[in-house]
Amino acid sequence: MARGSNRGRLVDVLRRQGPLPRVELARSTGLSFPAISGLTSRLIAEELLCETETAATSWSDDTDEEDADGLNGRRRGRPAVLLTLNPEFGRIIAISVRMNLIETLIADFRGSGLAQSRLALPTRALDAGALCDLMIAQINAMLEATATPRHQLLGIGIALQGMVNADTGRTLWSPALSITDVDLATPTRQAFGVEVVMANDAVAVALALTAAEPALAQGLSATIMVGHGIGMGVVVDGEARWGAGSEIGHVKLAPDGPQCRCGQRGCIEAYLADYALYRDARTFLDLPPADSQQPSEAQMALLRERALGGDPRLEHLFQQAGRALAEAVAATISVLRPHHVILAGPGLQAFDMMRHAYEERLEQAVLPWLLKSTAIYLRPSESAAIVDGMVLRTLRVVDRNHMEATE
């Protein structure tokens, strides 16, 4: 019962570090060769792992590690056999629910996407039942499209723009929905009989981005997502600590600042989120009205274009947004002291217009030595990062459950 956790560690190493030969697995896990040999052969028999065909070449390409080892395509001795998670072991579905859009992705056990769909519809018009039915229909459509039998489905992940209770998994509030405090996981779990994982969308993006760059997967990284709202996800050593994400968008900058969606005033979000920028711009510019308080991507693009045109009022608006972003980064650094801060999301497409005020304020707002010891990255990631990250998170949970079940 309390032993055999090495299987799990082995799978975890493979999950993080991609295809590896057994030698490398022994090094990474600290286990002996015979132990690795035994474990892998059993995992291969279970069809959880498989050996990849083209071995040495792809390894020396992928691995740009410490010492000059894989310089030449082939070294002297017996070539290593690369092991990977068997993509055929099962499949995972990730769903991203956000303003007027439900995105679904089906991925294999290795995390590669097989098919996806984007369903645009007025999400705020849905009640809890309708939303669940819609998600179930989307999942079924994905299963059908990829000819996936029901028993191959291992888990479902739902990334939600909004606030999720970390302990219960309940959805507390979402700008994309008119319903509050609902349990979206349980109906889905009952419909398919598999694990359903809930997470905040910023957490999902944080996972996708940190997994994409090995440097970011080490230490504490905070990913601030700027878009319809302002979210943050914390990843420690490649693992999402709090599935619930952080509400940094609702840190207050001024007690009597602009109105925020949350009902309070002066939140960072009320300066920086796209709905706030668009709303404020419309008070002095002729712009088409936004659908249900939410400007579309095209509308935001139009706004940026106008700002580039040199309207001083718009420039001022984006400078204020830059200051708000700096405050968000400052609060994150001061409270968390992360090794890495990643700025992500569609809102960063306007970063050049915010940059000056952002940099100026950041220097005032963070202790210089603390700022110096924090690396800040700009990753204006595409929207698929949400479902990608959610696939990763769901796979981790599925891995863990499977290891516990098999003991």
Added chain:
Amino acid sequence: MARGSNRGRLVDVLRRQGPLPRVELARSTGLSFPAISGLTSRLIAEELLCETETAATSWSDDTDEEDADGLNGRRRGRPAVLLTLNPEFGRIIAISVRMNLIETLIADFRGSGLAQSRLALPTRALDAGALCDLMIAQINAMLEATATPRHQLLGIGIALQGMVNADTGRTLWSPALSITDVDLATPTRQAFGVEVVMANDAVAVALALTAAEPALAQGLSATIMVGHGIGMGVVVDGEARWGAGSEIGHVKLAPDGPQCRCGQRGCIEAYLADYALYRDARTFLDLPPADSQQPSEAQMALLRERALGGDPRLEHLFQQAGRALAEAVAATISVLRPHHVILAGPGLQAFDMMRHAYEERLEQAVLPWLLKSTAIYLRPSESAAIVDGMVLRTLRVVDRNHMEATE
């Protein structure tokens, strides 16, 4: 190499949950009876554990756990034999370095204090060498006072008011010292040949307070310490995550606010720390000058007394401090979403004078549902909490090292 971690888990359970019978250890660790039996008998042979004499009575007293079990002093069957960490296994020294005070505590392996000393001296006049010499002298004095032979000393913990680099253990800056970026751990480690653990003082207090109440040891708790400066320590499931603590005291409330010690303006600390309150009060009140920018406890008591006298300018000052405290709590809750927030430190002795503004601002500054789901505790702990917490942290490290060494 990769096995035998169960010894460690067993010791950890005993460290957290005090004296327990073997049955309970089996339940807590998930191991079988024979496994526990074997492990404990070996640990007893190593003198790391010991059986306590008075068994059943003290257990049913200490354990107010789930179901009605230990209601009556003695139950039916064979009485349980309680196991504890053997206090004689070795000793630990914890040192707290803060403004004009070096406090030292020597504790046994169970964490009970045996002797302590408080050395008042102008710490800012010390250079790195003098400080290390002083600490070494204090340690030697403690060893002598308790007749502790050198080989009995297992570890040393140094809690420092100020900023510590989590990765290297170097002291970056401390208000108590005029030196910056020094390594205090290595000279001490070399002098005694044992592990030296560095931590921020707020982290130490956080550990002491969360260990004292079982409810706080679960989930994520953030301890905000208000005193000479504003610090914060994060404890996750009873374990200090970042030894370095958080710099929440330097989150900015106003770009052109009052001058802070750190060189910047408008930090939370510049409104709330006792040096800031005293400094501002002296601009309109006749108060004795503070030693090296640091008011003494007596001076702060005098300040509070005057404020109670009804001076409206002083009242206003404390109300502003209350608002700053609310902003600190708000930022902590928004960024971390902790289960518990603990307010601690000598600065809270004036909490009643801050309360009104604090509560008012807190409601404006945090999302109502988030505030509702966070428990906030007031713990104006005495100064000994720093060394107490540092003993706990050092013991954890010593435990872990010992388990790895013994394998």
Added chain:
DNA sequence: CCTATTAATTTCATCTTTCGAACTAAAGGG
């Protein structure tokens, strides 16, 4: 083409840890 060299992986005997089942120990209750 053959053989030495190199490196990855497996085989084998051994050791440690853990577990299930049966057993002993110490109390209370009838």
Added chain:
DNA sequence: CCCTTTAGTTCGAAAGATGAAATTAATAGG
């Protein structure tokens, strides 16, 4: 006194990990 209850131990058996040595598969060099 014997039964019941609860705590803890003893004893093979089984699982899991290890080091040393063997095996395998490739390259380099003659």
